[in-house]
Amino acid sequence: LYTGGMDWYPNRDAVKYFVDQVFPTLRQQAPGARFVVAGRNPSDEFRREFAGMADVVFTGTVPDMRAEIAKAQVCVVPLRIGSGTRLKILEAAAISKPIVSTSLGAEGLEFRNGSEILIADDAQSFAHATAALLRDPARRAQFGAAARRRVQERYSLAALAAALRTAFGQVPALSTGPSYPAEFVNVRKCGTITR
Numbered sequence: 001l002y003t004g005g006m007d008w009y010p011n012r013d014a015v016k017y018f019v020d021q022v023f024p025t026l027r028q029q030a031p032g033a034r035f036v037v038a039g040r041n042p043s044d045e046f047r048r049e050f051a052g053m054a055d056v057v058f059t060g061t062v063p064d065m066r067a068e069i070a071k072a073q074v075c076v077v078p079l080r081i082g083s084g085t086r087l088k089i090l091e092a093a094a095i096s097k098p099i100v101s102t103s104l105g106a107e108g109l110e111f112r113n114g115s116e117i118l119i120a121d122d123a124q125s126f127a128h129a130t131a132a133l134l135r136d137p138a139r140r141a142q143f144g145a146a147a148r149r150r151v152q153e154r155y156s157l158a159a160l161a162a163a164l165r166t167a168f169g170q171v172p173a174l175s176t177g178p179s180y181p182a183e184f185v186n187v188r189k190c191g192t193i194t195r
Helices: 009-029 044-048 065-071 087-094 123-135 137-154 157-169 182-189
Strands: 035-038 056-060 075-077 099-101
Touching: 009 035, 009 075, 009 123, 035 065, 065 087, 075 087, 087 099, 087 137, 099 123, 123 137, 137 157
Parallel strands: 035 056, 075 099
Antiparallel strands: none
16 A cells, blocks of 8 residues: 555656556565555556556545554555655555655655665565565564554654653743843843743
């Protein structure tokens, strides 16, 4: 499964890269595999590029992405361009799905390659990593569980609250007396600052 809005070029590029360069090898190594693309606004023109490929499926907009992720055996993130928050990885990990991604696809996230996620930056490696997971249910479960633990430890609301408490605990107490720090003088004139 790959999730993402098809009205964003990096997602379309990722799909095209996966189908053209990764999927041929994956088909050989994991016969019967299907590539499901779940996300809004795949244009008719874009869909037509994959016409005749029964093993490439576009869902279009779905009411709840969690249902699509839950059906997947492996979530892939073959992003080669673009930036932003990698919510697709966090969503898949939260549902205990194993993930294969490019380095760019997982950029900025603290997932350990080889235990919580598989990183593959060339088509052959990506196909091999995905096929290995598809063929091994126990390994899929192991990676999925490890990915979920990482989300709970680093990206859950509890983890966010703890990080905020730590950050706010490092802010020095602000004084309202004459020794008030010079960089806050203009702010002080606007009203009272409280901690």
